[in-house]
Each structure stands twice: as structure tokens, then as C-alpha cells.
Amino acid sequence: MKQSKTAAEKISTIAKALLEWFSAHARDLPWRRTADPYAVWVSEIMLQQTQVKTVIPYWVRWMRQLPTLEHLAQAESETLHKLWEGLGYYSRVRNLQKAAILIQRDHRGVFPHDFAAMLELPGIGRYTAGAIASIAFNEPRPILDGNVIRVLTRQFGIGENPRDRAANDRLWGLATELVTAAARTSLEIAPRAASSFNQSLMELGALVCTPKQPQCGVCPVREDCVARREDRVAELPNLPARAQVTARHFVAFALEHQGRYLVRQRPADVVNAQLWEFPNAEFVITSRPPTSAAATRAVFGVDLPAAQRLCTIKHSITRFRMTLEAYQINLTSPAPPGFAGEWHNLAELDELPFPGAHRKIYAALCQAKLKAPARRPKTPNRASRNPAGPRSRKPAKD
Numbered sequence: 001m002k003q004s005k006t007a008a009e010k011i012s013t014i015a016k017a018l019l020e021w022f023s024a025h026a027r028d029l030p031w032r033r034t035a036d037p038y039a040v041w042v043s044e045i046m047l048q049q050t051q052v053k054t055v056i057p058y059w060v061r062w063m064r065q066l067p068t069l070e071h072l073a074q075a076e077s078e079t080l081h082k083l084w085e086g087l088g089y090y091s092r093v094r095n096l097q098k099a100a101i102l103i104q105r106d107h108r109g110v111f112p113h114d115f116a117a118m119l120e121l122p123g124i125g126r127y128t129a130g131a132i133a134s135i136a137f138n139e140p141r142p143i144l145d146g147n148v149i150r151v152l153t154r155q156f157g158i159g160e161n162p163r164d165r166a167a168n169d170r171l172w173g174l175a176t177e178l179v180t181a182a183a184r185t186s187l188e189i190a191p192r193a194a195s196s197f198n199q200s201l202m203e204l205g206a207l208v209c210t211p212k213q214p215q216c217g218v219c220p221v222r223e224d225c226v227a228r229r230e231d232r233v234a235e236l237p238n239l240p241a242r243a244q245v246t247a248r249h250f251v252a253f254a255l256e257h258q259g260r261y262l263v264r265q266r267p268a269d270v271v272n273a274q275l276w277e278f279p280n281a282e283f284v285i286t287s288r289p290p291t292s293a294a295a296t297r298a299v300f301g302v303d304l305p306a307a308q309r310l311c312t313i314k315h316s317i318t319r320f321r322m323t324l325e326a327y328q329i330n331l332t333s334p335a336p337p338g339f340a341g342e343w344h345n346l347a348e349l350d351e352l353p354f355p356g357a358h359r360k361i362y363a364a365l366c367q368a369k370l371k372a373p374a375r376r377p378k379t380p381n382r383a384s385r386n387p388a389g390p391r392s393r394k395p396a397k398d
Contacts (some may be wrong), residue, residue, distance in 0.1 A: 005224070011174075014155065014221050015182040015197060019190045021220035022200035027052075030060055032199070035192075037068050037111040037136035044131045045092050045123060052206065058087055071110055073100040081274055081353035088317075088356065095123030113137055118272055131198065140183040140194040142175035144168075147205025153237040154209060157226030162237050175201075243319040250324045251295040252280035252358070254310060254365055255339075257331040261349060261365070261377075264341040276352040278326070278361055279341065292327050302336060304329050311364040313357050326361045328368070 005013065026032070029052065033041035042062060046055045062083050072080075075097065084093040099121040103111060111132075112118055118129040144152075149162045154170050160167035166245040182190070182197035190196040208215045218227050227233045255262040255278075263276045281299045283290055290298070292307040302310045307327035315322050344352070346369065349362055 003085055010224050011181050014224060015178050016185055016189065016300075017220045018200040018204065019182055019185060019193060019196055021195050022203060023190060026196075026199065026203060027207075030056060035136050035138075035195075037113075037132055038072075039063060040136040041111065041124075041128075041132050042096065044128050044135075045096055046087060048092065048128075050087060050091065054087070054343075058083070059323055069100050069103055069111065072097055073104045076157070077274055078353060079325075085275075085353045085359065086356055090275065092123060093131060094273070097120040099124065111136075115139070115141060116126050117292065134179065134194045134198045138192045138195045140176075140179045141198075142174055142179055143198050143201065144175050145202065147209075148201045150211065150237055151205045151209045154214075154227035154233055155221060155225050157230060157232065158236050159232075159236065163240070177338065219237055245251060245319055245321055247321050247323070248282060250280050250282050250322065251287045251290065251292075251299070252278045252324055252326045252361060253296065253299055254278055254326065254328045254361060255300075255304075255331065256328065256334065257334060257343065260343040260345050262335065262339060263349065263352065264340045272355045274353075275355050275358075276349075277355060277358045280324070289325065295325075295327070296329070300339065305331065310368065311361065313359055313360050322357065324357050324361075326364065328365070 029043075029159055031039055034040070043055065043059055046062075065079075065083060066075055077097075080093050080097060080325065081090065084258040085088060089094075102121060103109060107117070112121075115129055115133050118124050118132060119126070124132075127143055127145055130143040132145065133141040149171060151164055152158065152174050156174060158167060162168055162171055178201070179194055179197050183194045185193050204219070204221075208219050212273075214233055216222050216225070216233065219228075222228055225233075242333065253262075261278070263278055265276050266272050266274060269276060279299050281295065283295070283298075293303065293310075296302075296304050296307060307329045310326040310328045313322075313324040313326065346362075346366060354362060389391050
């Protein structure tokens with residue numbers, strides 16, 4: 001009969017097994033090629049609620065344009081939001097700059113090594129501070145994100161809601177024991193063991209111990225997994241039911257005059273602050289959507305020429321399912337006074353940061369322009385080609 005391991009032996013076994021697995025199976029991600037705390041910090045903030053494959057091009061572009069803390073601290077707001085465009089949760093990028101400014105002021109431009117000092121920075125909580133401290137500085141600090149919670153609840157058979165205080169404290173305790181045990185392993189296995197171990201936990205959750213259809217057969221710690229042994233893998237983690245989905249409906253207008261479009265910048269104290277958008281309004285739909293004429297009056301306060309449907313955009317934000325109907329209106333005369341916003345052509349719009357849905361409106365406008373038949377210039381008759389004759393041509397101005 002196989003003797004069961006003690007808790008300490010299991011912790012040590014898991015730590016060693018994951019270090020060995022990670023050394024052979026770690027993905028080659030660009031932020032793993034550096035221990036620069038600034039680069040690690042940016043990657044961790046970008047990866048919050050965002051998939052790795054989405055983050056890679058954003059991180060590469062960011063580091064190319066803002067390679068240091070000083071560059072971030074001094075960047076224009078529009079530059080930051082343009083670099084972040086499409087990642088969502090834009091308070092993250094604003095907190096990045098706030099923290100960079102504080103580091104320039106209070107830490108002489110050097111990212112703080114002290115864990116408590118990291119926690120004082122905007123946008124950095126216990127998980128992010130632990131990730132930076134371990135990955136960049138190889139300190140044995142625990143981490144606990146969605147992937148790690150899934151791995152630990154299954155590995156140790158924790159059936160309570162991981163968001164409850166007692167269960168959450170236990171998970172943090174296990175994460176601490178594991179990274180501490182990893183830090184005591186031999187240097188031959190992992191020269192930077194704390195860094196490698198925490199990344200191995202996240203990697204295992206992302207690639208093997210996945211929410212659906214986990215690959216238990218190739219898991220390096222399957223022998224010690226309580227959930228696998230008790231056939232409870234599908235039950236864990238025991239997360240509460242998701243909030244009920246709520247539908248929301250919006251109408252937006254691409255108002256054009258002489259090749260320029262009206263856009264507005266969102267205020268600093270709202271969702272998607274400081275991003276640009278086409279004029280729009282939300283409607284509560286009880287029976288049928290509003291007509292374009294009714295929507296025009298609601299958005300602009302006046303009647304405008306007939307609107308043409310441009311596109312329908314569906315997207316999700318947390319528990320909300322959004323439907324955005326976009327229309328195009330061509331004005332033959334200037335817009336009435338009082339239309340708040342700025343007028344820009346398509347090339348200028350491309351330089352502005354938009355929320356994802358409004359960036360799709362811009363793309364639809366570009367596509368519509370490509371499909372529109374080109375206007376053939378009028379062919380002048382012989383009398384109008386050069387009515388005064390070639391000798392009357394005025395000399396070119398300097």
C-alpha cells in the first residue's frame with residue numbers, strides 16, 4: 001500500500017515538478033526575455049482579464065514606443081490611450097502613468113524593489129505586486145489569479161467558494177508555501193526559482209489545467225491532484241453563478257460634411273474616459289427600436305437629412321450584451337451651431353483612440369468609402385478647356 005505524503009512533502013513535490021515542467025514547456029513570450037521590472041509590470045497590467053495572444057502585439061508596440069518609466073511618465077494622454085486602444089478597461093493605462101509619475105518623484109525613477117512600496121502605487125494590488133517581486137526580483141512572493149486559483153483548488157480539493165474569506169486565505173497560504181519551497185530548490189533545476197515557479201503556476205492553468213477539457217493526462221502534478229483522484233475536476237473551482245446577462249441598445253451617427261466626421265471626446269470621469277466616439281445615445285427598447293429620425297432628434301436635438309444604415313455591432317462588457325446600430329448622414333450644408341465635438345477626416349480619425357465598438361464604426365466608414373463608386377470628373381467642352389487661349393495663362397506664383 002502506497003503511503004500518503006505529508007502536507008510538506010506534497011508541497012515540495014509539486015514545487016519541484018512544476019519547475020522541471022516549466023523549464024521544458026514554457027512558452028517563449030516577449031516579456032519573459034527580460035527581468036526589467038518596468039517591462040514585467042506593463043505585461044502584468046495588460047494581462048489582467050486579457051488573453052496572452054491579444055497582449056503580445058500591444059506589449060511589443062508599447063515597449064518600442066515607451067521603453068522606460070521616464071517615457072511613460074512624460075507621454076501624452078492621447079498617446080497612451082492610442083497604444084491601449086482595443087485592450088479595454090482603460091483605467092489600467094491611466095493608473096500606469098500615475099504610478100510612473102510617482103516613481104519618478106518618490107523613487108528617483110527606479111521601480112521600487114520593496115514589496116510594500118509597490119502596493120502603494122496606483123493599480124498595483126497584492127497579486128500584481130507579488131508577480132513583479134517574484135518575476136523581476138526573484139523574491140518568493142505568492143500570486144493568486146484565476147489560473148492559479150483553478151490549479152490550487154483542484155490540486156488540494158478545495159470545494160469552498162474561493163472568493164470567500166476563509167477559502168481565499170487558505171489559497172494565499174498554499175501559494176506562499178509553494179513559492180517558498182520552490183525558492184529552496186537546487187539552482188541546477190531553476191537558477192531563478194521563485195520567478196520560474198510562479199510563472200509555472202500561471203502557465204499550467206493557461207495550458208493544461210484549463211476551465212473546460214483540462215489535459216489531466218499530461219499534467220506534471222496529476223498524481224497529487226485531489227480533484228482528479230476524486231473525479232471532481234469539473235466541479236472546481238466552486239465559483240458562484242454569473243450575474244444575469246443584461247441587454248443594452250445604442251444608436252450612433254457618423255455625421256459627414258465635406259469628407260469630415262463629427263466625433264466627441266468622453267469626459268475624464270466616465271467609462272472609456274478620454275477616448276473619442278461618434279455621437280450616440282442609449283435607448284430602452286420595450287417593443288421595437290427607435291426610427292433613425294427619432295434617434296437623430298434624441299442625439300442632436302434637431303431633424304437632419306435621412307440616415308443610411310452603416311453597420312450593426314454586437315459586443316460584450318462584463319454582464320452586458322451591447323447592440324450598437326450605426327447610421328451615416330451626409331450634410332450638404334454645415335451643421336447647425338451648437339454641435340459639440342470636432343470634425344476630422346478619415347486619416348485624422350485613424351490617429352485618435354476609440355473604444356472598440358466605435359473603432360468598428362470607423363472601419364465600416366473606410367469600407368464604405370472603398371465600395372463607393374468613384375466620381376468621374378466632368379469633361380469640359382472645347383470652349384471651356386482654356387477659353388482665354390494658351391497665351392493668357394498666368395505665370396506660376398513663387
